[in-house]
Structure formats: C-alpha cells, structure tokens
Amino acid sequence: MPHQCTTCGRTFPDGSKEMLSGCPDCGGNKFQFKPAGETIDADETTDAGETTDAGETTDAGETTDESAGSVTDTPDSESPRPDSQPPEAQTPNAQAQESKTPDAQKTDSEHIRDRTQEDIAQASARSDVVSPDELDQASRDVESDSPTGSDPDSSGDPEGPRPDIDDLRDELNEQFESIRIVSPGKYELNLMELYDRQEYIISLQEDGRYVIEMPDAWGISDE
Amino acid sequence: MGLLTNLKDSISRVTDGLFAADEPKRIGIYGPPNAGKTTLANRIARDWTGDAVGPESHIPHETRRARRKENVEIERNGRKVTIDIVDTPGVTTKVDYKEFLDHDMEKDDAIRRSREATEGVAEAMHWLREDVDGVIYVLDSTTDPFTQVNTMLIGIIESQDLPALILANKTDLPGSDVQQIANAFPQHETIPLSALEGENMDEVYTKIAEYFG
Structure with a gap:
C-alpha cells in the first residue's frame, strides 16, 4: 500500500x-x-x-x-x-x-544553525543601540588600558608636561596675540596690538603666564 | 577701544592742555634697539641736571624698563623749558635670546634678558599710547631707516598728533648717513648728532625747546 x-x-x-x-x-x-x-x-x-x-x-x-x-x-x-x-x-x-x-x-541543519547564529549577531548589531553608559565604560576601559598596554604612552609620560606648555602657549597667543611666544627666550611682537590695547603686559613669566595691568576707567592708575 | 575710551582720552587731553603751562611735558625717547636712546637721555640729563638716567651698553636691550628723569630744565635763548625725559626700551618686532649669546652671556641670562626686553617693548608701546606729550625719535644713522618698526612708530606718533623730533645719531661713526634718514621721513625735521661725543647738542636743545616748549 x-x-x-x-x-x-x-x-x-x-x-x-x-x-x-x-x-x-x-x-x-x-x-x-x-x-x-x-x-x-x-x-x-x-x-x-x-x-x-x-x-x-x-x-x-x-x-x-x-x-x-x-x-x-x-x-x-x-x-x-x-x-x-x-x-x-x-x-x-x-x-x-x-x-x-x-x-x-544534517548538513542542512548545520547550515541552518550557522545561519541562525550569524543572523542573531547581525540582527543584534543592526538593531541594538549602545547605551551611553556602555560608551562611557568602553572609553574608560580604553583609557585605563592604554597606559599599561602601550609603550608609546608610557614613554610619553616624560613628555607629558611639554604638550601642556605648548597648549598653554598657544592659548596665550590666541588670547594675547600682541606677543607671540615662539619658544623660551624668543618672542614676536605685534606693535599695533600692543599699542591698541588698553592693558599692557607688566611681566612675562617663564611658564608662559603673564601679568597685565588693567586699565582704570578714568586714569587713576597714573598715580 | 570703545567710545568711552575715546571720550576719556579726549577729556584727559583737554585737561592736560589746561595745565600745560604748569606741568612739565613728558618727552619719550623712542627708537629701535641700540640707536643710542639711553646715551642721549644721559647726555641731556647730565647736561642739565648732573645726573644720569641709566646705564648704557653696546648690548641691545640694555634698557628694559622705561626710566624717567623728571624736571629737566632746558634753557634756550632766554627761555626755560621743563620736561620729563622718559627713556624707553628699544622697540622691535622680534626678540631672540640668541642675539645676546654673542655678547658672552649665559643662555639663562640671555633668555631672561629676552623676556625682560619683550616686557620693555610692551611698556614702551603703553607709554606711547598713554603717557607722552612729545617724542624724540632716535635713529642710528649708520643703519637703514626703512624698517617696519620705524614706519609703524612714526605712523603712530603722527596719528596721535604728537610733536616729534627725529635725531640721526652716531654721526661720529664712518658709515653715518643722515640724508638717508631725512629721505625716509621727509615730513619731519631731522637733526644730526652724536650723543656719545656730544656733537651738535646745541641744535638738539634748541629744537627741543622749540618743539616741546
């Protein structure tokens, strides 16, 4: 039958x-x-x-x-x-x-299983949204890992202060462009800026800072 | 640089003018580094007060702070003129400590001098803006006067309507060329002199009395 x-x-x-x-x-x-x-x-x-x-x-x-x-x-x-x-x-x-x-x-089921796993991974990658907390955590992990993991950073420690000073110098130059500190002991001066400014530099510090005299409203500072 | 500032400047100039007869005028001695400004200031001060203003040096930027000698009475042709002399640091657009290393100076000292010189330029420009009633502009007659600094400073002085006397210094040196300076600033009278040797100082005092009296 x-x-x-x-x-x-x-x-x-x-x-x-x-x-x-x-x-x-x-x-x-x-x-x-x-x-x-x-x-x-x-x-x-x-x-x-x-x-x-x-x-x-x-x-x-x-x-x-x-x-x-x-x-x-x-x-x-x-x-x-x-x-x-x-x-x-x-x-x-x-x-x-x-x-x-x-x-x-059997082989088909293996294909199916593989495809299923792949689909899950892809689907999660496409659909899941990383939360801000996870992002923060991930960035912290990278930062905390990098000093120990990478030689350039550890070797960069001694040079750490330099970029700071350079940054500070650049910042100062932007703020007070009448005097450009090219390097320690080397300066470029914008005379017109120096002339036009009411305040003037009293002293430059070695670390790139400076002291200025603020203009008094009605010239009392002459005294 | 607002309206208030301009108003303030105008008022202060008017009030200054009201008391001009009583108060000595501040005459700023300006010029590039190593033009002989301090030598001239000392010459004038010694001639009329017996004191000096400050140390002279062949090393640039010896004067790094403005120095003032007050109540310098200059008598010319039976007329007295009282002025305050302000010896200012040499004005420049670049200061590099390396130029001091050639004068047997340690690097640290050269860097410090460079920094102080820069401060001095800032102070000189401030004085020019705020505190001088007239300018004696000193140039080294052995060097080319057509520089950015000279052009800019003379322009500022003119824009301020300040009385200005241009002195062609170092006429005692072989390469002196007074005419070149006169050609550079034809709108101003140029007086030759040697502050170091005291040459032609009579004419200088006459012109000071004429311009700033």
Whole structure:
C-alpha cells in the first residue's frame, strides 16, 4: 500500500488512479506515501527524522503522524503520481522541505544553525543601540588600558608636561596675540596690538603666564 | 577701544592742555634697539641736571624698563623749558635670546634678558599710547631707516598728533648717513648728532625747546 488516505485509512496500490480525484470513500485529498517493501524501514527512519521533519512540515499545515519523511501534501490538488515519482519528488513543497537524506538533513541543519547564529549577531548589531553608559565604560576601559598596554604612552609620560606648555602657549597667543611666544627666550611682537590695547603686559613669566595691568576707567592708575 | 575710551582720552587731553603751562611735558625717547636712546637721555640729563638716567651698553636691550628723569630744565635763548625725559626700551618686532649669546652671556641670562626686553617693548608701546606729550625719535644713522618698526612708530606718533623730533645719531661713526634718514621721513625735521661725543647738542636743545616748549 504505497498510498494511504490520511482521513479514512484506505490504501491504494502504487499507480492507482482511484485517488486522483480524491478518496472514493471519504473524499479526502490527503494521502501518505509508503513505498512497498520499505514500510518497516520507513517507519524507523520516520522515527529518526520526525522531529526535524515535523518542524518543517508544519509550515505547510500538514500533519505527519508517525510516518515518514514523506508527507504528501496535495491540498488543491494534483494527486500524487505513485507510478512515476520517487518519494522525494512528490510535490514541490515536499521536495524542498523534506526530501532529504539523513546526511543532507544534517548538513542542512548545520547550515541552518550557522545561519541562525550569524543572523542573531547581525540582527543584534543592526538593531541594538549602545547605551551611553556602555560608551562611557568602553572609553574608560580604553583609557585605563592604554597606559599599561602601550609603550608609546608610557614613554610619553616624560613628555607629558611639554604638550601642556605648548597648549598653554598657544592659548596665550590666541588670547594675547600682541606677543607671540615662539619658544623660551624668543618672542614676536605685534606693535599695533600692543599699542591698541588698553592693558599692557607688566611681566612675562617663564611658564608662559603673564601679568597685565588693567586699565582704570578714568586714569587713576597714573598715580 | 570703545567710545568711552575715546571720550576719556579726549577729556584727559583737554585737561592736560589746561595745565600745560604748569606741568612739565613728558618727552619719550623712542627708537629701535641700540640707536643710542639711553646715551642721549644721559647726555641731556647730565647736561642739565648732573645726573644720569641709566646705564648704557653696546648690548641691545640694555634698557628694559622705561626710566624717567623728571624736571629737566632746558634753557634756550632766554627761555626755560621743563620736561620729563622718559627713556624707553628699544622697540622691535622680534626678540631672540640668541642675539645676546654673542655678547658672552649665559643662555639663562640671555633668555631672561629676552623676556625682560619683550616686557620693555610692551611698556614702551603703553607709554606711547598713554603717557607722552612729545617724542624724540632716535635713529642710528649708520643703519637703514626703512624698517617696519620705524614706519609703524612714526605712523603712530603722527596719528596721535604728537610733536616729534627725529635725531640721526652716531654721526661720529664712518658709515653715518643722515640724508638717508631725512629721505625716509621727509615730513619731519631731522637733526644730526652724536650723543656719545656730544656733537651738535646745541641744535638738539634748541629744537627741543622749540618743539616741546
């Protein structure tokens, strides 16, 4: 009984044309295929492959029962062609979803697993938003790691003060562009700026600081 | 540099003018470094008060703070003129300590001198803005007067309408060229002199009395 109606259980021989227009007894149009002589084996393999197949066949709304890697789905339906088709080739859906050898299923499941993992990673990368706290933490980690991890930074410690002084010098130059401190002991002066400013520099400090006399509103500072 | 400042300047100039007869005028001695400003100031002070203003040196930027000699009475042709002489640091646009190293100076001293010289320039410019009633501009007649500093300072002095006397110093030196200075600033009278040797000082005092009296 290669074909069996899933509703009433009536069986049809391979190649039977009775089932082409539905089950003559109950009118059902769902059949399962059981190749002759492989019934026992088929049952065994059904057990083995059931979980995998079950998940996939539910997509088509089919029931699998206990039997097999071969669920016939002919909803609308061309009835199966028992005479011509091997179990794997019954319907397009069945072909795509179920007609796999155990090895094929295995590799397929591996593909699926890989793809699933990849999808999860990608999906999280695309959809998750990093919170500000995490960003702060990450930057702190980088900062705290870098001095210990990298030689340039540790070797840069002795030079640490220099950039500060340079920065300070640049800042001073921007603020008080009448005197540009090129380097210690080297100055460039903008005479017009010095002349135009009400306040004037009383003394320059070695660290780049300076003291200025603030103008008094009405010249009391002359005293 | 706001309206208030301009108003303040105007008022102070008017009030200064009201008491001009009583108060001595401050005459600033300006010029680039090593032009002989302090030598001239000392010459004038010694001639009329017996005191000096400050030390002279062939090393540039010897004068790094403005020095004032007050109540210098200059008598010319039966007329007395009382002035305060302000000897100012040489004005320049660049100060580099390395130029002092050539004068047997230690690096630290040269750097300090450079810093003080820079402060001196700032102070000189401040005095020019606020505190002088006239300018004696001293130039070394052996050097090219067409410099940015000279042009800028003379321009500032002119813009302030300050009376200015241009002195071509160091006429005792072989390379002296007074005419070159006269050509550079034709709008001003140029007086040759040697402050070091005391040459032509009579004419200088006459002009001081004329310009600042």
